[in-house]
Amino acid sequence: MEQLGKVGLALGGGGAKGFAHIGVIKALEEYKIPIHQVAGTSMGSIVGVLHCAGFSANQILAFLKEEKVWNWFKIDILKGGLVNLSGVKEALFKYLKHESFEQLQLPFYVTASNLNTGKAKVVSEGEQLLEWVTASCSVPVAFSPVIMDGYTYVDGGIFLNLPAEPLMYVCDTVIGSSVIPDKKINNIKNAKDVAERVFNLSIIQNQRSSKLHCDYFIEAKKLNNYSMWDFHKFEEIVEIGYRNAIKKLEKDILPNMKGNTSIKQ
Numbered sequence: 300m301e302q303l304g305k306v307g308l309a310l311g312g313g314g315a316k317g318f319a320h321i322g323v324i325k326a327l328e329e330y331k332i333p334i335h336q337v338a339g340t341s342m343g344s345i346v347g348v349l350h351c352a353g354f355s356a357n358q359i360l361a362f363l364k365e366e367k368v369w370n371w372f373k374i375d376i377l378k379g380g381l382v383n384l385s386g387v388k389e390a391l392f393k394y395l396k397h398e399s400f401e402q403l404q405l406p407f408y409v410t411a412s413n414l415n416t417g418k419a420k421v422v423s424e425g426e427q428l429l430e431w432v433t434a435s436c437s438v439p440v441a442f443s444p445v446i447m448d449g450y451t452y453v454d455g456g457i458f459l460n461l462p463a464e465p466l467m468y469v470c471d472t473v474i475g476s477s478v479i480p481d482k483k484i485n486n487i488k489n490a491k492d493v494a495e496r497v498f499n500l501s502i503i504q505n506q507r508s509s510k511l512h513c514d515y516f517i518e519a520k521k522l523n524n525y526s527m528w529d530f531h532k533f534e535e536i537v538e539i540g541y542r543n544a545i546k547k548l549e550k551d552i553l554p555n556m557k558g559n560t561s562i563k564q
Contacts, residue, residue: 302556304471305335309463309513310343311506312456313478313499314438314527317342318363319519319540323476325356326544330553336470338408338421338462340455343476344435345387348428351405352395360537366390368530384442388429400424408465410455411435414444419458421465438498460502463512474552475513477506478540480520495527515552519543 339347408423411434434445434452
């Protein structure tokens with residue numbers, strides 16, 4: 300039995316369902332499992348950058364409540380969608396007070412999708428931290444893309460939704476947290492459901508290979524009962540992420556840690 304060593308946490312995208320990552324971080328904190336590096340996509344990038352800036356799970360939850368993050372992601376399809384996510388950047392800057400990867404307390408990797416090259420872009424340095432986080436959250440059609448250095452970027456989930464790859468060579472243990480379960484769903488009622496399912500299926504496909512790079516994989520299957528637009532249900536979603544992570548920790552992760560028990564400190 301060995302300790303986990305340097306732990307990397309990969310946080311996948313999934314809209315409102317990404318709030319579950321807060322619950323995962325809370326569970327790791329309670330069991331005193333340190334996180335050394337984080338990679339995030341879409342909502343996973345928002346939760347991830349806040350944690351790398353030194354905020355605890357409870358502090359991140361308080362931030363989301365105070366800033367009413369769910370209001371930033373409301374779109375009006377009848378008015379064409381394409382909402383600008385500048386509010387995300389402004390609120391994050393209020394708490395981080397900088398836009399530099401290097402000023403974060405923990406190394407952080409964020410993913411975005413380059414529409415020009417058709418490839419994933421992983422960024423971990425420079426002075427455009429919040430610009431990249433915004434790009435990572437820009438769901439195609441719903442939100443305006445982000446233009447940087449002549450390239451057009453949208454949601455990182457298109458090509459790399461569970462960013463385990465950036466962590467696998469720099470961490471001893473990679474824990475992946477997915478909020479888009481790879482399982483059949485039964486209720487597809489309208490055009491909105493069809494669009495979301497199509498988007499999620501593309502994500503599920505690229506997650507299957509990323510999952511292989513995780514030493515431990517946390518997937519909250521109950522989240523299939525929620526939409527990526529259920530931002531008003533954030534507290535329920537956080538709790539699902541927390542309870543699911545506790546089960547995974549006690550079943551698979553803690554038994555592999557020398558000197559650890561399933562009793563929270």
